Amino acid sequence: MINFTDWESTTKLLRYLAEGSVTTLKVFFLTLLFSLPLGLIVALGRMSKHWWLREPIKLYILIMRGTPLLLQLVFIYYGPYYILPKWLNFSYDRFVAAILAFSLNYAAYFAEIYRGGIESISLGQYEAAWVLGFTRVQTFFRIVLPQVIKRILPATSNEVITLVKDTALVHTIGVSELFRVAKNEAARTLAVTPIFVAGLFYLVMNWVVTKVFEMAEKKLDYYR
């Protein structure tokens, strides 16, 4: 057990965990940066009237939601080495692999949230915009999407909170983030305290996420 009155080892632990948290936050923000827009594209493809676009995307969503993220992570990091010709001796940065796997996985979940939101907007909104002369693109971005965002905030908040916790999975391919640091420290000091403190770190991050979404919901509360 770490003795919290031992100032030196306490600050050292907190410093390690803070450093790990930086990587955790990088995974978190980069995943959001890529998966939120990608999810929208996937959602639009999923709703396409062309089967050759819709069906492959349905398969993609099925795979992403139907297999463990942990498995996808391992597959995306180690897979290319085994799949590609051996003479390429392919290898790439584990952090890049983590972002790739997370973005692809979360895009599938966000896509289904977007789709639910988009399909909840009545046809009348589109027709009213079209008869006023709005183009399809204008109608989507000015009339439909703002209303969709308001409706999907609660579901999105759920998903983003899960993402904060899922970032711990990237330790399996050797990315040194918060959980890995805590686990190593726990093993080194034969104490559970680092794990407990790391838990508090995750909790604080999600408290911030919750607050941000609360604020966003409040900001969009001006209409119904």
Place this chain on the structure above:
Amino acid sequence: MQMLKVEHLYKGFDGKPVLKNVSFELNKGEVLAVIGPSGSGKSTLLRCLNLLEKVDSGNVTVAGETMCYTDQSGKVVYAPGNTLRSIRLKLGMVFQSFNLFPHFSVLRNITEAPMRVAKMPREQAEKAAMELLEKMGMSDKADAYPYQLSGGQCQRVAIARALAMKPDILLFDEPTSALDPQLTIEVLKVIRLLAAEHMTMMVVTHEMNFARDVADRAIFMHDGEILEEGNAREVLTNPTHEKTKAFLRGFNEI
């Protein structure tokens, strides 16, 4: 001057005919009432005119521009995209369910299209919108959001929104069917006002008194066909066709 000419319009949904050989004309400044039982094709007719539905065959001309025609092989040919776009802007539309944009204030509901579609400067668009709201008796609601308004107020904003694009013809699809009698009066008053200003209008309605008093001409539709057409007062008080008589009798019984 002829604003709208429709000839031999046919339209079906999944092989089921909805409009059968519909032909009529609408002159500038005229108010045309379209009456008839539910499912007679009135709304579909309006939706074909403003391009929310495509016709199967027939000719439609809006303010001198050909929207679609049927070639020798019987295939319907629509005008190129930019012509359709300019035709669409000649037609304003008011829906039964208002379809206001809930995330925009009343003012922005009215200014958005003039600014984004007609590229009108904000000040000019807002000034025009305020004048329209004044006319609708709603200038105090410019900053309100649609959810704060009554149905009648929503519909008046929807009329202002359509008028803001300065259409040549205003189409109404049962504008008062979602409103109680009190609110219906508010909306009909506004349409009456527009009629007095000689706005060209085509109104699908179940308000027979309104149709008789305000419309110049009336069309009675039944099963996708125009069974009777003529002077609104004539059609509504002295119908010649049996179906029209039966339909109007039904209304008088209420």
